[in-house]
Amino acid sequence: MPAARSLTTLGAVTAGCIAVVFISGWPINYLVLLALSLFGFFATLQLIPATADMFMKAGLAGKDLNKLGDEKARMIPESMGMISSVVTLVIMFVYIPFHFNPYNSEQFPHDKFVEFICALLSICCMVFLGFADDVLNLAWRHKLFLPTVASLPLLMVYYANRGSTWIWMPDFLHDFIGGETINLGYFFYVYMSMLAVFCTNAINILAGVNGVEAGQSLVIGLSLLGNSAWSLAMSTSDNDHGHYLSVAILLPFCATTAALLVFNWYPSRVFVGDTFCYFAGMTFAVCGILGHVSRTLLLFFVPQIFNFVFSVPQLFKFVPCPRHRLPKLDPQTGLLNPSCFTCDMNELNTVSKLIVRVFSLLRLVKVTPLEGTNVSITNFTIINLALNIFGPTHERSLVIRILAFQIFCNIVAFWFRTQTFSS
Numbered sequence: 001m002p003a004a005r006s007l008t009t010l011g012a013v014t015a016g017c018i019a020v021v022f023i024s025g026w027p028i029n030y031l032v033l034l035a036l037s038l039f040g041f042f043a044t045l046q047l048i049p050a051t052a053d054m055f056m057k058a059g060l061a062g063k064d065l066n067k068l069g070d071e072k073a074r075m076i077p078e079s080m081g082m083i084s085s086v087v088t089l090v091i092m093f094v095y096i097p098f099h100f101n102p103y104n105s106e107q108f109p110h111d112k113f114v115e116f117i118c119a120l121l122s123i124c125c126m127v128f129l130g131f132a133d134d135v136l137n138l139a140w141r142h143k144l145f146l147p148t149v150a151s152l153p154l155l156m157v158y159y160a161n162r163g164s165t166w167i168w169m170p171d172f173l174h175d176f177i178g179g180e181t182i183n184l185g186y187f188f189y190v191y192m193s194m195l196a197v198f199c200t201n202a203i204n205i206l207a208g209v210n211g212v213e214a215g216q217s218l219v220i221g222l223s224l225l226g227n228s229a230w231s232l233a234m235s236t237s238d239n240d241h242g243h244y245l246s247v248a249i250l251l252p253f254c255a256t257t258a259a260l261l262v263f264n265w266y267p268s269r270v271f272v273g274d275t276f277c278y279f280a281g282m283t284f285a286v287c288g289i290l291g292h293v294s295r296t297l298l299l300f301f302v303p304q305i306f307n308f309v310f311s312v313p314q315l316f317k318f319v320p321c322p323r324h325r326l327p328k329l330d331p332q333t334g335l336l337n338p339s340c341f342t343c344d345m346n347e348l349n350t351v352s353k354l355i356v357r358v359f360s361l362l363r364l365v366k367v368t369p370l371e372g373t374n375v376s377i378t379n380f381t382i383i384n385l386a387l388n389i390f391g392p393t394h395e396r397s398l399v400i401r402i403l404a405f406q407i408f409c410n411i412v413a414f415w416f417r418t419q420t421f422s423s
Contacts, residue, residue, distance in 0.1 A: 029098040033248060036091045037255035044087050044259035048270060052077045060134065062271050066209070066329040066336060066395055076269055079134040081214075081276020084256035085127045088279075091252040092120055099248055111161045112241050118157040119249065119286045123279065125150035126200060130278030140315070143204075144197055150282060151196035154289055155189050165189075192289050195297070199288075200281030202304035205311055207277070208326030208383055209336070209395050210268035214261040215403045216303070217280040218254060223300045223410040224287055225250040227417070231293075246291035253283050266396040299413035303406050307382040310364065313355045314380045319343065325379040327387055327398070335392035338366070338384035340376045363388070 055061065055077040062078040100113060129146045132138065138146075165188035184191065207213050228243040228250070257280070263270045288297035298305070314321035320341045327336035345353065356377060359365045366388055368376040378384045386401060387393060393401070 029101055030247065032098045033095055033251055036095055037252045040087045040091045040252050041255040041259045044084050044256045045262065047083050047087065048080055048260065048263050051083060052080070052270060055079060060273075064210075064268060064271075065324070065326065067267065068329070068331060068334070076271060078271040079131060079273030079275050080263065080270035081260065081272040081279060082127070082131055084260040085130075085275060085279040088252045088256045088283075089120065089124060089127070091256075092249065095248060095252075099244075109241070112245075114157050115161065115241075115290055116245060116248075118153040119245065119290055121153045122150050122196075122286055123249075123282050125153075126278040126282035127275060130273070130275035133274040133278070143201055147197045147200040147278070147282065147285075148193055151193050151285065154196070154286060155192060158192070158289065159189070192285075192294065195288060195294055196282060196285040198281075198308070199285040199297075199301070200278045202301060202308055203281050204274060204277035205315075206304055206307045206382060208324075208381070209399050209402075210266040211261060211264050211399045212383070212402055213272050213277055213280075214257055214264045215399060216406050217276070218257045218261055219403060219406045219410060220284060220300050221250050221254045221257060221280075223414065224284065224291075224293070224297065225254060227293060227296055227300075227414065228287075228291065242291040242293070246287040246293070249283060249287055253280075266399060296413070296417050299417055300410050302409045302413060303382065303402075310382060310385070311380050313352070313359075318352045318355055319348065319377070319380075322379070325381050325384070327383060327395075329395075330392065333392060334394065336387060336395055336398055337392050338378040338387040340368075340378050342370065342374055342376050344372075344374050346373045 056075070060077060060079045061075050064074045064076055067074050096116065099116065100108065103109060126147065129150065133143065165184050165186075203213055203217060206216060224246060228246040232243050232247075260270075260272060260276065264272055284297060284301075288294040313319050314325070320343050322339075322341050325339055328339045329335075330337055345356075348356070356365070356367065359380070360367045364385055365378045365380065370376055378388060383398070383402065386398060386405075390398075390401070
């Protein structure tokens with residue numbers, strides 16, 4: 001039944017994309033991309049259960065902490081995002097000759113071809129590094145450094161192709177800056193590198209319940225795909241390669257992610273692993289940079305930005321940060337409650353005490369007094385915040401609410417993008 005529901009959803013999305021192809025006059029080779037994406041969906045559906053035991057035997061398995069049952073029953077294969085990642089990359093490799101088929105040898109756009117190849121190179125690097133993280137459990141300092149290195153091919157090809165460092169500003173800022181654009185110069189490359197680092201880690205930070213990593217990635221991917229389709233439909237320019245490239249990457253990505261979500265949805269039969277989080281994040285960064293929609297990408301990442309800012313005090317050790325910040329299951333009710341950490345308020349420095357008091361005043365966290373000066377504080381994540389707001393919640397209902405919030409934010413972001421940017 002879940003597979004049937006996902007097939008129906010993907011069929012509807014594919015039908016809409018085919019309609020856009022004909023209405024907007026896109027090249028017919030995008031029908032080939034649609035066919036390859038459908039193949040990727042079915043291939044991922046078949047390969048995940050076929051390779052699950054292989055991952056388990058290799059020791060790539062994890063315990064679903066929020067499920068009842070014995071230890072063995074709660075162990076499921078991990079790093080299965082590797083399957084969807086590889087299938088997506090294979091589709092994009094196969095699609096390369098079709099993408100550039102309309103050009104003859106004299107008109108062949110070598111600069112655009114290099115962009116496409118470097119995009120795939122950066123994504124491949126992050127898949128490899130993500131799998132290394134799943135196997136070796138890398139430290140956070142490595143997780144910040146490695147995406148920076150993987151983004152270098154993108155930055156180099158952007159520079160070599162004389163990519164613009166001018167950015168369009170919202171309409172309401174035109175009078176303030178004295179124009180429609182502002183030139184960031186070399187700071188633009190620093191910004192793009194930081195964007196790659198943020199995207200690859202933001203998906204990973206907003207995790208902890210079945211389906212949330214793949215679910216949020218699918219919503220963001222479909223939002224970016226819709227933005228590119230809308231831009232192409234409304235455009236009168238011949239220089240839209242960035243949006244065509246985004247479509248070529250995002251369509252197979254969304255297809256394979258939908259198939260992965262079938263198995264990662266509650267009750268999860270697989271974990272996506274850091275491999276998928278890095279893969280998804282770099283895919284979005286590539287589309288944002290080469291598609292020249294980095295500002296729109298950040299608008300679609302508003303929930304992840306909020307979650308990151310909210311998590312900063314724990315990530316940077318201003319307050320204690322336990323290894324796992326995912327919600328806790330109440331075995332009596334089967335509902336999830338916010339997870340907590342305990343600390344002695346007297347041992348916190350002035351900044352840490354101020355953070356706890358401000359977050360408590362804003363009702364972002366719950367502080368429960370214990371013996372003496374010890375307190376229990378809910379962890380600083382958007383998932384625990386949702387449980388603070390709605391109270392004990394079933395895991396399926398919790399992830400639905402988080403994804404509904406993601407969808408709402410992306411709809412508002414798209415409206416804001418169309419209303420406040422003149423181009």
